Amino acid sequence: MTRPLIWSDNNLFILAFLVRLFFILYARIHDYLFNLNFTDVDYEVFTEAALLVLQGSSPYNLSTYRYSPIIAWILVPNYLFEDFGKIIFSILDVLVGWIQLQYFTQSNKISTTKKEIISNKLILFRRSICLLWLFNLFNIIIATRGNSDALICFLNLLIMLELSKGNYLLSAFIHGLATHLRIFPLIYLPSIFLHLSNYKNKNSGKNIKLFILNCLQNKRGFLFIFASIFSFLLSTFICYLFYGQSFIYSSFLYHLTRVDVSHNFSPYFLPLYLSMNNKEWTKFIGIFSFFPQIICNAFFALKFSNDLPFCWFLTTFAFVSFNKVSTSQYFIWYFCFLPLIIHKIKLNLNKLFLLLAIWLFAQGNWLLPAYLLEFCGYNTFVWVWFGSLIFLITNCYIMIQFINYYLFEEKKLVEKKIE
Template identity: 30%
Template sequence: MLSFRRAIQLGIVLRLGLIIYGEYHDRHSALKYTDIDYRVFSDATRLVWSPKVSTGEIVASGWLSRRLNLGLGDPYERDTYRYTPLLALLLIPNEVVHPLWGKLLFSICDIVVGHLLYKIFCQFPPLQYPQHADDKTDEAAASAKRSQFQAQVESSAVLWVSAIWLLNPMVANISTRGSAESVLGLLVVSSLALLLSGREEFAAVMYGLAVHFKIYPIVYAISVLKWLRIRDPRGGLWGTGWMSWRQIRFGIISAGTFLALGLAMHAVWGYPFLEHTYLYHIARRDHRHNFSLYFYPTYLSYPASDSTTPMPSPSGLSRLLSSPLLSFLPQMGLTELAGYLLASKIEDLPFAWFVQTVIFVNFNKVCTSQYFMWYMWFLPIVLPRLKMTKTSAFYTLAIWIAAQAIWLSLAYRLEFLGEQVYLPLWMAGAVFLVANNFVLVKLVQAYVRQ
């Protein structure tokens, strides 16, 4: 039987093997294994570490940087770097140790996420402890039953965490190609694990850091506040019946962490930090094909001068459908409603976060397969709690795969064959959205009915 230690070891070997293979592949193939984002991160780190002022490159423009002459460069001089400078700082060993440092760091984060998922699974097992009358009279028998149950829980945890996360080739592939999603995953799952273990102050710090790293985890705030209220059923402040010191403390610490990090980054890098890390994503208009229902209206409303592909003149309807407000309202409304309704019991918080993330990704104005990682790290602790027949599970999975396969086949025709299939691709995206939401409804039903 596979132990968790052996699963960790195999997960490490898998990722090291893929990193080594990636180096070989990049040297011998025109189609690179390394993700383009990793090159963006590395270039941004190089700009921060070696600004080379004498060649005219721009140094960090914040007031603190100018006053103390920190000698740090501006990562935003690298086109398409839309992340916190914290990521560029984490990758400084790329410059001073080895260019593969970032991939190793992301892989380590993967392994730690797996460890945390295992701990959460064992803390809140989906299996119910069998109660027997003789447990009260025979302590030895009761102790044996508890040990047997714990062994069953740990065995189940190893199976689920290994299959979905530690030994999943897709998860390992994303990190070893150089995607930084595993860093965000570590921050989010750490916040969840700390909350579930009762260390709420540390959870608040980690949550503030997660929101700083990428703004979307802020959607979890409503489910966290609801969950904290359930843990503290005493009367609220000023007789309101809904606000408690527990909620206020979490809010102050998490918001304080977020603001402190933001102020520090702004003090060093100035307005470019705000523009590229946060403001850009609010007004972002991406006309490149992706799963989102909004990609085609955005494509039609995009100025022709901004694209190498001839585009038709935008209509009023296209401009309306591509507006950020139209995509934001249903996305946030459904996400927050789901978080509030589903965080109804102590052990429900992981499922609430999972559903919120799926809704957020489904209705986001830009949706790529990389975003699926945002909810994949909840699957090992969510799926075992679902009550579905094998037939229902099979058809649910088949619908999701079929909808994705249809979209991918059309995307291949557009990107690699050069066929003008924008409208059919958009229709496939609409089918994918419907299929995703159908699957999500089935999962919610399977969870609620347990």
């Protein structure tokens, strides 16, 4: 017997949105009373860029605007109602939870036809969505501060959902758009390509010739790549027609060549800070930082592409952890996959809470010296750097634990004719 649901899905999503509205209203009060604003600095940049667009000018006349103009276009109504963008990001944040639920339902339709099993799983999964996303203060605050990362989380999960339905071309077009908006979804291409092939992870390394043959015959995979590239180039070309080279530099080249010497969670910040007057060392560190990301990306794609939620969680977790710039807002890039995998991690609650406590302690160990450095003026650079190293080691440990205790399922593709 399955227990009846006290709250319907619609009621949960409405309540989640109302909670976010409360924080948007709170931001007004907080920003009025305190010197340190609740509203994200980037949101103020978005609003100023949107005003420039409204005036018929380029958002890139604002030197701090480093995003696709699509963000500025969407937020033009900020001129009339300054919280418009926050409401849009909050809606997208709630829709992330809706897509998580849709993906779970879709994947379980494929894997089992026993209604009672699905119902019991659904109850547990709804709890996971509520705890880890819909009512998670971390991503609620990020969205209601006016950060745009809810948009990229929404698109990444939509890519996965459409893949699970067999809508490969639609998924590819969304992937191209997501990559245009934020270049990092490019890291999912290897796992998508292998997921769409006849390649089975458990046979990796046993027959290299068969693996290469499967890759060469992967029609769906190549079509996905070409469609994604076309979507990326089309959206980029349209924006280029409006704003030219300034768009290319600010949206792409700046982020590829960016050297951030301010303290952040990345252990690279201190070497970059110490070598900022030596261009050769700075360039070497920047190039070197890509290698751990590339190795992790390739390994996870080869090993776990049968299970895209887990593969993308690990891939994004590693990408953020080893990135040369890492801030707390980047964490939601992998948080959005957590509700899709947590029920398959065969650790008891005590061990899961222990991992959470270790992760939070590692953050606190970084945040304390960072606060003393930024707000009190103490020289805690080395302490902050050690905190960054400990946080990186902690992230690696958590990834290893998740891999060791994860319950894998065989890949199941929805066959759909591609025309």
